[in-house]
Amino acid sequence: MTRWTTPADVRAKVQRRWDDQTLLRALAAGEDFPAQDFPIRGPKVSEIGVDVGAVRDWIAALEDASRQGECFEIEWSVIGGREIGRNRFPTRARLTSYDQAWALLGAKRRVASYVEILELVSDLPVVRAWVGDHPLKSLDATDDWESLLAAYRWLAAARGSGLYLRTIDAPGVDTKFVERHRPVLGQLLGAGRRPSAFARDLGLAAKPDTVRMRFCPGFLGLPRSVTEATFRVDEIAGLQVGVGCAVVVENEVTFLSLDPPNDGVLLWGKGFDVDRVGALRWLADVPVWYWGDLDTHGFAILDQLRAWLPQTESFLMDRATLLEHRQRWGSETGPTSARLGRLATDEASVYTDLVTDRYGNAVRLEQERIAWGWATERLPYQRI
Template identity: 55%
Template sequence: MAHPWTRPADIAAKVRRRWDDGSLLRAFGAGEEFGVLEVPVRGPRPGDIGDDLDAVRAWIAELDDGRRGDSRYGLVWGDIGGRHIGRNRIPTRAVLQTYDQAWALLGVRADVERFTAMLAEAESAGALHAWVLRHPVRALAVADVWPGLVAAYSWLDEHRGSGRHLREISAPGVDTKFAERHRAVLASMLEVGGSARAFVADLGLRSKAEFVRLRAGADVGLPASLSEVAVRVDELARWGLRPQSALIVENEITYLSVPVPERGMVLWGKGFEVDRIGRLPWLAGVPVAYWGDLDTHGFAILDRLRAWLPHAESVLMDRETLLGHRDRWGREASPARSQLTRLTSAERDLYEDLVTDRHGEQVRLEQERIDWKWALARMGQLR
């Protein structure tokens, strides 16, 4: 049976924690003196020496060889033993006193050289240089694309508030796809939001136009010749339409199929893009109904819509509809589990049923699977 004594690999593992958390690289990059690292060595007890002297000698030799002439670590020795077996000197601590010893022990010298080069390349951009020091491990993970990231950072930082499209980025060796692919790192460097929308908005760049698609009845405010439009959100908000009711529908084909309420409208919600509709100011005082998939994400979208339109009511998202369509149930691949605070008590109960698999594992009833006659009967209750 192997003895539970400290090996060179155990010493390296202790030091590697300081590498993995970035503290070693951070101190090195900042020019700080190396803080001496001492690793306690667990060795044989006095009785082990008499019982298995050859194993003790082999263990000492392994630790001693692991020093590589003190290029990786030094050893502090102590005496154990007594009258019966004599005094014996064994290693009690491993000590590292230089960065070079740490790099040699961990086998990371090439990474340190890359890190040093990255710091030098970021020297002219003080904030970027500071980012590398704060996040040395994350910086090393993108070392292969570092020149491109520096160029992208410089262009984006210079063009804050310019109102230009991200597509207009003209940094050397950088294109839109590069910036989008590395958005999370660039967002951290630039200290802006990491989502696609927040990244552009926080930098003061121009977002891709957002559209809302709707079908409208008479006397709503659309030209008489138009029954359906897709309009930029900002322009639609200023249009000042006058619906007497509105139905927001998740699925496109259902949106195209459902009857338009008289003097009302049907809007295509497109999942979590429902925020675009929620921001339309002329819906604030209008009866609004939302019909989404009967699954956890459908309720999450409903909850999100109510952040904008608290008075929105759900339709065909009830227990009767769910249980009445057992033969049409599907499986929700990645159910939501968030706490949704804007649901009614009945909606919340059904959402909890779905989250806890009360009616079956990861049950979902997609909007387009609901019997059309069943749906139309309840649509009629909205008018």
Template identity: 55%
Template sequence: MSARWTTPDQVAAQVRRRWADGSLLRAYAAGEPFPRVEVPLRGPRPSEIGDDLEEVRGWAARLDAGRRDDARYTLEWTTVGGRHFGRNQVPARAIVSAYEQAWGLLGVADDVRRFASILALVAPVAPVEAWVVANPHKALAVAEQWPALLAAYSWLDEHRGSGRYLREISAPGVDTKLAERHRRTLAALLGVPGTASGFLEALGLRGKPELVRLRPSPELVGLPQSLTELAVRAEELAALELRPTTALVVENEISYLSVPVPPGGVVLWGKGFEVDRVGRLLWLAEVDVRYWGDLDTHGFAILDRFRAWLPQARSVLMDRQTLLGHRDRWGVEERPARPLLSRLTAEEHELYDDLVTDRLGDRVRLEQERLDWDWVEERLGA
């Protein structure tokens, strides 16, 4: 048989595209008439029929058998031929005109039954039903979980703005792990962001406390001299009346633990893009603040973000001399950042642009923990 001639599998492929994009199930759920699918069949040209009539008849027979007595599709036939080999009936078009035909052709009857069960379960809850109809394959992917998901949805919807922890969820058959595992589905049902923090914040639930770690100088007024390090809830730390003379914010944890604390000052762990927690500390607004991050595109992006809170912040050990002085310790930044940064100094922006455009090498980065420690101490002391 010619490779160009349509097979029953190719007929099914035409219908499968509508199954895969969800349009068949959406129409089925909405009670709409079946969207008729007509597939023109590529078959032998009249000039080819006489070359091997048996092959042509075999092709037509396979298409005819594939319809399974019209349970999968029907065929329209046309007459071809002439005086050399007689007139013959060959299939010209396959037509799928009913849901049952499509389910049989694709072998998805069991999936459709599961989908119908899901629809029956969620029908009393209009927002959930609307999401299931709009996202049939996503709904099927969690088919076994719908009783619990529906219970979780109801509890979360009823407790919007309650300030409770997710751990307190008491819906039947639901525990914290299930809610967290299916957070993105629940977020879509509830119309809130799917990120962990955005989910809780939008629902008015309480999240895990944000802690800020800091190492105070013994001379720092407002804290016991015996404390060498604290981890404090961000809002509680912001409420303290601390008056450090200087502050050093460090991106990397081990570097944060290693640097000396300036007299009368404080060292804080910025923790990468979580630096906003430090930036919101109001008692840093009038303090000489230095920031030390990685020498890569993300390090400068974090510095730029930090200055949105504390414009007076100065960078340290994030200069061209430090980068070029440690060429043998360069690494490769897997996914460089490329945003436009408006809060960098001219020198910082020039170096950032060199990193973004690979002028110094392919995705160059220098992690702060790779800096020579004598170099670090000398410049921090200065």
């Protein structure tokens, strides 16, 4: 038996126009209702006489769901023959008004909320356009729109001011509110969604990048008892700093465990934050060594650091170290296979082995798993 169209089928077809926002966008644009017209699959003539009761129930269910045209109109056709007589059967469902769609979907209250939002933003063309194009996202923030508009106006006025977001004093708005609604505010203001991009694109002050380092005695004229500090990158990058070399390591505990070079600095790279190290212009003309995890991302970070400091050499990222610690291998989550053009020949060979799973699936040797004696015997610099 062919499956007969049910009231749920009719509703599902209109629901798709709600979900893809066709109906609400048309409403926001002041357009006529985009008529919805669907065929109704019913019993074949040969099926009608098999179970007349089922046919009557099917017709009654469709008529009840239509609510005499309040939710949808039914188009009828006469079918039948000598055996069962000629009878009217529903053959199409048609909606010709917004009111019918909202009644069928049970969406009257949500539509009323959307209309209120449209009226609320009517004097802000950019916001009005966004609300018209993103009805469902707008409805998700139904209870917050007055505060959203206050935040929007404050941020638009503060664009380029260099202020920290913490200084926002819009009515009913604080930094937590802005953080929670950053995706919407970012779209309204043409700013990125990530915190740093959001602040940068609006010309606001962002949390400064910092770099943590340990150093030889007397670094920057500091007392000899001071052996470690965290500096703002924008403040220290351009200073005239006299060092003989730099060592960059991936892991924080390794950073704390190693002695700094006797004429330079030891820096915590923090993975892909290694760009902060690269921005230190006073490292451009001194030897730089990098020790990262022996996995695909470790080599990607090395490649990234060389974009800033091409003289960087790696250590303890070689095949001998990898194979010596076979019992300590782990598995890398989401390894990369990116083309890395700044690796030396031996580094590229190990990287290729990892990418192609030569030694096993997604093999990785984390920095902190390398035997300390093996590591300290192979350091390329003189320690304090």
